[in-house]
Amino acid sequence: MESKFHAFMFPWFAFGHMIPFLHLANKLAEKGHRVTLLLPKKAQKQLEHHNLFPDSIVFHPLTIPPVNGLPAGAETTSDISISMGKFLSEALNLTRDQVEAAVRALRPDIIFFDFAHWIPELAEEHMIKSVSYMIVSATDIAHTLVPGGALGVPPPGYPSSKVLFRENDAHTLVTLSIFYERLYHRITTGFKSCDVIALRTCKEMEGKFCNYISRQYNKKVLLTGPMLPEPDTSKPLEERWSQFLSKYPPGSVVFCALGSQIVLEKDQFQELCLGMEMTGLPFLVALKPPRGSSTIQEGLPEGFEERVKGRGVVWGGWVQQPLILSHPSVGCFVNHCGPGAIWECLMSNCQMVLIPFLSDQVLFTRLMTEEFEVAVEVSREKTGWFSKESLSDAIKSVMDKDSDIGKLVRSNHAKLKEVLVSPGLLDGYVDNLVEALVDLINVKKHD
Structure with missing residues (x-):
C-alpha cells in the first residue's frame, strides 16, 4: 500500500505560476495525497474554480506585507507593472514567518517552491x-x-542544439538582463539547496536538456509531464464566439492571444492588427488594450473596424482559450510561446505562429521552430519588433496546405501530437513522480 503524503506548495505570486502549481496539486490529490497551497488572500477567489478536489486541496491565505514602492493592495504580478517585480519579490521574502508558522502547525511531508530560495533551509x-x-x-x-x-550565451557542455539566441533577440536580452539581476541568484540557490528539482515537461520533448540540468546540479530531476488542465466540459464556448467561428469552414480562422502579462505599445498593437487584416483570413484576436489606451477600440488603426467587419474581431477581455483552440474552424494559433499555450496547441490540430517576448519564450520558440519544426516564428526587424508584412507572411505560410513550410509543420505537428496523446503517457509521468516523491519522503523517515 503506497503511503499518502501532505505537500505544501508555495509558488511565486503570479497567476502564470500559481495555476500550474494548482494543476499539479490536482494530479496529486487525484492520487489520494493532500495539498496545502500558500497564496495571497485575493488570489484565492480567482483560483477556486481550478481546484478540482476541494476536500484534499486547501488554500492557506498569506497576508502580503507592506513594502516601500509596492502599491497598497497589490498582491500578484497582475496588480503591478513588470518594473515593480522587485518590490513583490521583497514582499514574498517577508512572508517567511507566515510560511514557517504554517509548516509548524500543519507539519507537511514535502514543500514545492520556485522563487523563494530560502524554502530548502x-x-x-x-x-x-x-x-x-x-x-x-x-x-x-x-x-x-x-x-x-553569460548573457545570451549557453554554458559549457550545453547540449548540441539549434536552440540559441540570435542577433535580433536584443529586445529579449534586455528582459533577460533584468531577470539575471533579480532572479538568477534566487533560482540557482534554490536548485543547489533543494532535495530534488521538478520540471513541467516530458523527456520526449526536452529529455537532453533535463539530463544536462541533472548533471550540472548533481540532482535528481523529476518530470511532471505537460500538466495540462482537464478540459472544462461544464461550460460550453460562449455563444458570441461559437456563432462567429461557426460561420467559417474548418481550419480557416486565425486565433491570436499573447498571454496575461503582455501589454503592447500602441504602434506594435496596430501593426499586429494590420498584419492580421493583411492575411485576408477570418481572425479572432484576444489582447489587453495597448499602453495608454483604456479600451481596445481606442487603440485600433483608423478605419480598421469598418474594413474587417464580419471577418475579424479584436477583443480586450478574457476568452476560453482551450475551447477556441479545439473549435474545428480554428486553423492557426498566433501566440507568445508561453509553455502552457504551446502544450495546449500541440494537443490540438492548430498550426502555430510564434511571437516570443521574454527570454524563456525565445528559447522555447527555437525548440518548436528549429528542432521539432512544428511552428513558424515571425521574423523581427533590427528594432526587435516585427512588421505587419512579416506577421502576415508567417501566418499565410502555415495556413497554405500546399506550401513546403505548410506541409512540413503540419506533418511534424501531427507526429508529435501522436506521441503526446499516446495512451498512458501523461498518466505515466504523474505515477512516476508520485512514486519518486514517496521514496524521497520515506528516505527522510528512515534516516
Whole structure:
C-alpha cells in the first residue's frame, strides 16, 4: 500500500505560476495525497474554480506585507507593472514567518517552491523535503540557469542544439538582463539547496536538456509531464464566439492571444492588427488594450473596424482559450510561446505562429521552430519588433496546405501530437513522480 503524503506548495505570486502549481496539486490529490497551497488572500477567489478536489486541496491565505514602492493592495504580478517585480519579490521574502508558522502547525511531508530560495533551509530545519518546481521550459533553464553561461550565451557542455539566441533577440536580452539581476541568484540557490528539482515537461520533448540540468546540479530531476488542465466540459464556448467561428469552414480562422502579462505599445498593437487584416483570413484576436489606451477600440488603426467587419474581431477581455483552440474552424494559433499555450496547441490540430517576448519564450520558440519544426516564428526587424508584412507572411505560410513550410509543420505537428496523446503517457509521468516523491519522503523517515 503506497503511503499518502501532505505537500505544501508555495509558488511565486503570479497567476502564470500559481495555476500550474494548482494543476499539479490536482494530479496529486487525484492520487489520494493532500495539498496545502500558500497564496495571497485575493488570489484565492480567482483560483477556486481550478481546484478540482476541494476536500484534499486547501488554500492557506498569506497576508502580503507592506513594502516601500509596492502599491497598497497589490498582491500578484497582475496588480503591478513588470518594473515593480522587485518590490513583490521583497514582499514574498517577508512572508517567511507566515510560511514557517504554517509548516509548524500543519507539519507537511514535502514543500514545492520556485522563487523563494530560502524554502530548502526552512524545510531542513523542520525535517521536511523540498522540491524546486519550475514551470518554464527545460530548454530555458539549461541555457540561462546553469552556472558558467553569460548573457545570451549557453554554458559549457550545453547540449548540441539549434536552440540559441540570435542577433535580433536584443529586445529579449534586455528582459533577460533584468531577470539575471533579480532572479538568477534566487533560482540557482534554490536548485543547489533543494532535495530534488521538478520540471513541467516530458523527456520526449526536452529529455537532453533535463539530463544536462541533472548533471550540472548533481540532482535528481523529476518530470511532471505537460500538466495540462482537464478540459472544462461544464461550460460550453460562449455563444458570441461559437456563432462567429461557426460561420467559417474548418481550419480557416486565425486565433491570436499573447498571454496575461503582455501589454503592447500602441504602434506594435496596430501593426499586429494590420498584419492580421493583411492575411485576408477570418481572425479572432484576444489582447489587453495597448499602453495608454483604456479600451481596445481606442487603440485600433483608423478605419480598421469598418474594413474587417464580419471577418475579424479584436477583443480586450478574457476568452476560453482551450475551447477556441479545439473549435474545428480554428486553423492557426498566433501566440507568445508561453509553455502552457504551446502544450495546449500541440494537443490540438492548430498550426502555430510564434511571437516570443521574454527570454524563456525565445528559447522555447527555437525548440518548436528549429528542432521539432512544428511552428513558424515571425521574423523581427533590427528594432526587435516585427512588421505587419512579416506577421502576415508567417501566418499565410502555415495556413497554405500546399506550401513546403505548410506541409512540413503540419506533418511534424501531427507526429508529435501522436506521441503526446499516446495512451498512458501523461498518466505515466504523474505515477512516476508520485512514486519518486514517496521514496524521497520515506528516505527522510528512515534516516
